[in-house]
Amino acid sequence: MLVDVVKIKVAAGNGGDGIVTFSKVKMTLGPTGGSGGRGGDVYLEAVPDLGALRKYRTQKDFHAEDGRAGRSAFRDGHRGEELVLQVPRGTVAHNCATGASFELTKVGERLLVASGGTGGKGNFLFRSATNTTPKRADPGLPGQTAEIELELKLIADVGLVGLPNVGKSSFLNAVTNAKSPVADYAFTTLEPHLGAFYGVIIADLPGLIEGASEGKGLGIKFLRHIERTRVLFHFITATSEDPLADYETIRAELGAYNKALLEKPEYVFVSKADDVSPERMKEIVKSLKKTKRAVTPLSVFDDASLEAAKAILKGIVI
Numbered sequence: 001m002l003v004d005v006v007k008i009k010v011a012a013g014n015g016g017d018g019i020v021t022f023s024k025v026k027m028t029l030g031p032t033g034g035s036g037g038r039g040g041d042v043y044l045e046a047v048p049d050l051g052a053l054r055k056y057r058t059q060k061d062f063h064a065e066d067g068r069a070g071r072s073a074f075r076d077g078h079r080g081e082e083l084v085l086q087v088p089r090g091t092v093a094h095n096c097a098t099g100a101s102f103e104l105t106k107v108g109e110r111l112l113v114a115s116g117g118t119g120g121k122g123n124f125l126f127r128s129a130t131n132t133t134p135k136r137a138d139p140g141l142p143g144q145t146a147e148i149e150l151e152l153k154l155i156a157d158v159g160l161v162g163l164p165n166v167g168k169s170s171f172l173n174a175v176t177n178a179k180s181p182v183a184d185y186a187f188t189t190l191e192p193h194l195g196a197f198y199g200v201i202i203a204d205l206p207g208l209i210e211g212a213s214e215g216k217g218l219g220i221k222f223l224r225h226i227e228r229t230r231v232l233f234h235f236i237t238a239t240s241e242d243p244l245a246d247y248e249t250i251r252a253e254l255g256a257y258n259k260a261l262l263e264k265p266e267y268v269f270v271s272k273a274d275d276v277s278p279e280r281m282k283e284i285v286k287s288l289k290k291t292k293r294a295v296t297p298l299s300v301f302d303d304a305s306l307e308a309a310k311a312i313l314k315g316i317v318i
């Protein structure tokens, strides 16, 4: 799993000071000092860019704008601009002082990490029947500061499942810039590999075999990585003698691990389409109708079929 950790310091803006001023115009004598503006807040905001933590390797200190001081003639100071720090979706923010943690799971989600200081009141607000010439104005309060550890824990959106040697890793490598090992033998992939397609995170898993739930092959422990995925891509090779039986073998193992995996939306891909005749492919697609899933022929050597798979990926809302 790709895990990335950085520590940053954030400071919200300080509140602006209130001021003491008086009108010099004879008919309107009295306090006119405006209040200070509130300091800007600091937020974290989840974005699809998985590399968004990179910039915090060089810059570590962030300060939102301070509120401006109040001015004469009842003019309040401007609020300080808020500061929004972008982090990749899947980032867990730990407040180092309080120990509190919060996970940003959805794109656009925001977390307030430091509140701006309140602006101080100007003397206009201290006027009263008994004190028509108040000389008091309050200073702005300091903004909150915090030290925050940002930890990226990728949550896959799509899990690639299937028997060994059916082209799962080849597919991941074809649609993302991942470099999952590929070879013409079973169990090339020994641990999950991740790739991102426009922010959609794909987890390539080791192949499953019949009896995996009893520990055969590499077992099924790694299926925990796809418990939280939204969608499964189920790969079946066109070179199989009985693609439907392959499908059912995998479904049985998924169900043995966790029945909830069977409820996930699932797309079936018939891989290595270039290795069989179009007639055979038709037969296979027909036999897989029983799965009641969308069935898509796929070859990593055929751009049109990769585009069809990418269109499905694009439809996955993150």
Ligand SMILES: Nc1nc2c(ncn2[C@@H]2O[C@H](COP(=O)(O)OP(=O)(O)OP(=O)(O)O)[C@@H](O)[C@H]2O)c(=O)[nH]1
Pocket (backbone or CB within 6 Å): 162, 163, 164, 165, 166, 167, 168, 169, 170, 171, 181, 182, 183, 184, 185, 186, 187, 188, 189, 190, 205, 206, 207, 208, 271, 272, 273, 274, 275, 298, 299, 300, 301
């Ligand atoms: N002809 C053809 N061969 C493919 C295609 N996709 C993958 N292969 C080949 O099939 C073999 C297995 O591919 P992998 O991507 O390693 O398969 P896998 O499902 O990840 O295998 P495991 O990691 O062992 O579960 C490799 O030799 C690939 O080059 C395809 O679309 N067409």
Ligand SMILES: [Mg+2]
Pocket (backbone or CB within 6 Å): 168, 169, 170, 180, 181, 182, 188, 189, 204, 205, 206, 207
């Ligand atoms: Mg593989």
